[in-house]
Amino acid sequence: MHQKNACFLVIGNEILSGRTQDANIQVLACALNEQGIRLTEVRIIPDIAERIISTVGECRARFDMVFTSGGIGPTHDDITALCVAEAVGVRLIRHEESFRRLETHFASKNFNEARQRMAWLPEGATTIENSVSVAPGFSIGNVHVMAGVPKIFAAMVKWLVPQLEGGTPLVSASWHSPTLYEGDLAQGLEAIQSDFPHLDIGSYPYERKNGRGVALVAKGYDPAAVQSAAGRIHALISSLGANPIEGEPAPDQT
Amino acid sequence: MHQKNACFLVIGNEILSGRTQDANIQVLACALNEQGIRLTEVRIIPDIAERIISTVGECRARFDMVFTSGGIGPTHDDITALCVAEAVGVRLIRHEESFRRLETHFASKNFNEARQRMAWLPEGATTIENSVSVAPGFSIGNVHVMAGVPKIFAAMVKWLVPQLEGGTPLVSASWHSPTLYEGDLAQGLEAIQSDFPHLDIGSYPYERKNGRGVALVAKGYDPAAVQSAAGRIHALISSLGANPIEGEPAPDQT
Numbered sequence: 001m002h003q004k005n006a007c008f009l010v011i012g013n014e015i016l017s018g019r020t021q022d023a024n025i026q027v028l029a030c031a032l033n034e035q036g037i038r039l040t041e042v043r044i045i046p047d048i049a050e051r052i053i054s055t056v057g058e059c060r061a062r063f064d065m066v067f068t069s070g071g072i073g074p075t076h077d078d079i080t081a082l083c084v085a086e087a088v089g090v091r092l093i094r095h096e097e098s099f100r101r102l103e104t105h106f107a108s109k110n111f112n113e114a115r116q117r118m119a120w121l122p123e124g125a126t127t128i129e130n131s132v133s134v135a136p137g138f139s140i141g142n143v144h145v146m147a148g149v150p151k152i153f154a155a156m157v158k159w160l161v162p163q164l165e166g167g168t169p170l171v172s173a174s175w176h177s178p179t180l181y182e183g184d185l186a187q188g189l190e191a192i193q194s195d196f197p198h199l200d201i202g203s204y205p206y207e208r209k210n211g212r213g214v215a216l217v218a219k220g221y222d223p224a225a226v227q228s229a230a231g232r233i234h235a236l237i238s239s240l241g242a243n244p245i246e247g248e249p250a251p252d253q254t
Numbered sequence: 255m256h257q258k259n260a261c262f263l264v265i266g267n268e269i270l271s272g273r274t275q276d277a278n279i280q281v282l283a284c285a286l287n288e289q290g291i292r293l294t295e296v297r298i299i300p301d302i303a304e305r306i307i308s309t310v311g312e313c314r315a316r317f318d319m320v321f322t323s324g325g326i327g328p329t330h331d332d333i334t335a336l337c338v339a340e341a342v343g344v345r346l347i348r349h350e351e352s353f354r355r356l357e358t359h360f361a362s363k364n365f366n367e368a369r370q371r372m373a374w375l376p377e378g379a380t381t382i383e384n385s386v387s388v389a390p391g392f393s394i395g396n397v398h399v400m401a402g403v404p405k406i407f408a409a410m411v412k413w414l415v416p417q418l419e420g421g422t423p424l425v426s427a428s429w430h431s432p433t434l435y436e437g438d439l440a441q442g443l444e445a446i447q448s449d450f451p452h453l454d455i456g457s458y459p460y461e462r463k464n465g466r467g468v469a470l471v472a473k474g475y476d477p478a479a480v481q482s483a484a485g486r487i488h489a490l491i492s493s494l495g496a497n498p499i500e501g502e503p504a505p506d507q508t
Contacts, residue, residue, distance in 0.1 A: 013454055016293045017424070017473060018283030019502075020458070022276060025298070029272030039270045044279070044296035047456075074437040075457040076444035106437070114440030149459050170271070183328040183360070186368030190330035200267055202301075203329040204274070205403050219271060248273075 003167045003221065004037045007063040009055060010044040011070040011080055012148055023150040024069050031157045036167035036221070037065065047077045049086075056087035060143050065164065070148030072135060074114040080145055081138070085122035088140055095121040098136045105134040130155035168221040173230035176206070176249045177242040178213035188236040189216065196229045198222065209252050217248075257421050257475065258291045261317040263309060264298040265324040265334055266402055277404040278323050285411045290421035290475070291319065301331045303340075310341035314397055319418065324402030326389065328368040334399055335392070339376035342394055349375040352390045359388040384409035422475040427484035430460070430503045431496040432467035442490040443470065450483045452476065463506050471502075 008028055014020040022044070029039045040063065045051050052071075059066045071080030085092045099119035103111050118135045121127070128137030128146060132155045137146040139160070146156040182203050193201040199220035206213055216237070218229035237244035262282055268274040276298070283293045294317065299305050306325075313320045325334030339346045353373035357365050372389045375381070382391030382400060386409045391400040393414070400410040436457050447455040453474035460467055470491070472483035491498040 010296075013456060013473075014458055014471075015279065016283060016296065017426070017454075018280045018287060018293075019426075019471065021280050025269065026272045026275050029270060033272060039272075040300060042264075042270065042296075042298035046294060047454075073457070073459070075440040076447050077454075077456055110437070112437065112441070115437040149461065151461055172271075172273075183364070183366065183369040186329040187366070193330050200271075200301075200331075202267060202331055203327070204268055205327070207403065207405055217268075217273065219267075 004064040004165070005040045006032055006037050006065040006067060007041045007043065007059045008039060009052075009059065009066060009068045010042065010148075011047060011052060011068055012044070013046045013077075015044050016046055024148070024153045027150070027154050028067060028069075028157055028161075031161040032166075033170040035161050035164060036169045037161075037164065038170065047071060047079060049079055049083050052080065052083035053087045056084055056143060060087065060141065064142065066143045068143070068145045069153050072118065072137065072145060072147055074118055074135075078117070081121055084140065084143055084145055088122055088143065090123040090140070092120050093123045095119050095125065095127065095136070095138075098127060101134055101136075128156045129159050131159075170219060170221060171223050171226050172217055172219035173226050173233075174215055174217045174248050175230065175233050175237055175244040175246060176213055176215035177237050177244055178211050178249075179242045180214050180237060180240060182214055184240055185214070185216070185236060188239070189233075192218075192229055192232045192236065195232070196220075196225055199225055199229055201229060201233075206249050208249065213249060215248055258318040258419070259294040260286055260291050260319040260321060261295045261297065261313045262293060263306075263313065263320060263322040264296065264402075265301060265306060265322055266298070267300045267331075269298050270300055278402070278407045281404070281408050282321060282323075282411055282415075285415040286420075287424040289415050289418055290423045291415075291418060292424065301325060301333060303333055303337050306334065306337035307341045310338055310397060314341065314395065318396065320397045322397070322399045323407050326372065326391065326399060326401055328372055328389075332371070335375055338394065338397055338399055342376055342397065344377040344394070346374045347377045349373050349379065349381065349390070349392075352381060355388055355390075382410045383413050385413075424473060424475060425477050425480050426471055426473040427480050427487075428469055428471045428502050429484065429487050429491055429498040429500060430467055430469035431491050431498055432465050432503075433496045434468050434491065434494060436468055438494055439468070439470070439490060442493070443487075446472075446483055446486045446490065449486070450474075450479055453479055453483055455483060455487075460503050462503065467503060469502055 125138040125140040202217045379392040379394040456471045
């Protein structure tokens with residue numbers, strides 16, 4: 001079965017300048033996995049209209065779905081809705097239901113021109129609800145536009161993604177060892193990958209405050225094959241004289 | 255003066271699957287800022303040869319410099335060197351100095367075929383040194399290929415970036431306030447942006463365990479203009495009855 005693929009456009013100078021550490025990619029990736037949608041590209045681009053328009057235009061044609069984060073607030077650098085309308089080829093119009101909600105939320109004296117801008121969406125868009133903020137995200141065609149603020153982004157993902165048509169969920173199984181090195185298991189791991197061509201067999205060195213090691217991961221859409229490959233990974237680690245530990249290594253305690 | 259621009263390609267299924275939280279983008283972005291090189295796009299792509307080759311090919315033509323992370327270890331999914339050679343149009347050859355270093359580092363019995371692969375680089379490449387690992391990164395033309403493991407990546411960035419021809423460093427100044435909302439300052443902020451068209455004037459809502467607020471940032475290559483714009487930001491916050499606090503809000507204590 002064809003797995004739907006997705007591209008995530010992170011719109012924001014603040015990530016590219018190093019000011020802000022991204023917190024949204026992992027949230028979206030994990031939600032899409034559960035829904036059987038594969039995140040196959042992420043692009044982080046600046047708040048420049050021509051870059052947003054051309055990138056949305058290219059990616060909505062190349063991927064089954066496009067998700068965006070950032071640029072839907074009330075300030076001058078919030079230009080995502082306008083750019084997505086342009087890329088999709090529709091007008092920006094006032095979304096009446098969103099306008100009324102914002103008007104109710106803000107006292108009439110605070111519902112200024114800047115805040116009213118948040119109710120202007122591409123014609124034909126449907127809103128993405130969230131429990132945190134009254135400012136709407138929206139979907140138009142295969143483009144899903146969400147907020148950049150992590151708490152609001154996560155709430156929008158939680159509301160939206162379970163409604164999207166996906167496929168079989170991605171599943172994975174892992175073993176790790178603090179005494180092995182990638183160079184020692186590369187040959188054995190390649191043999192496992194050859195025997196399971198439809199799975200991703202990955203090898204990930206890790207560093208922790210109290211030591212290092214390698215995690216080996218089998219990932220794919222066939223749970224039985226993933227379990228078989230994980231059994232082979234276990235046997236490979238054992239055959240090299242190490243003690244396989246199930247799952248991923250624990251993160252450092254902070 | 256033309257600011258050199260750069261694209262960063264993060265090569266790794268583990269970021270796209272949500273397994274791993276990226277830690278390298280911010281490190282590279284900050285190092286490039288200091289060197290006066292502007293990171294204007296990041297792409298995260300999977301370990302698939304055709305995707306790596308086409309993306310490197312496209313980005314090396316579109317941007318002044320391309321940086322990559324990931325895929326230079328000894329395992330079957332480490333295909334970055336081969337793909338970059340293909341994209342640049344040169345052969346992969348054994349880099350003799352790297353080979354000798356690896357041979358010295360690993361006892362002869364451990365210097366197996368998988369580890370020897372790490373010494374195969376595109377013809378004409380120069381190596382990127384680092385203090386952590388003996389496996390080399392490399393530069394070929396405007397493409398700079400580095401490790402994905404954060405500690406090694408950071409060491410390679412630290413060695414490489416100060417040697418690149420850059421320009422004026424990017425500087426920024428910020429004020430924040432825990433009592434303001436974006437919608438209240440949007441109009442005033444837009445006026446500041448209009449008066450400083452060569453700066454980025456950004457507005458970033460933040461959430462902390464003990465509250466929320468908005469940070470306002472002026473950023474650009476002209477320190478005097480950045481300071482003037484920051485003065486205007488200070489005045490704007492004060493004019494709205496709030497108390498401006500210099501700099502960025504402190505992160506949550508973890």
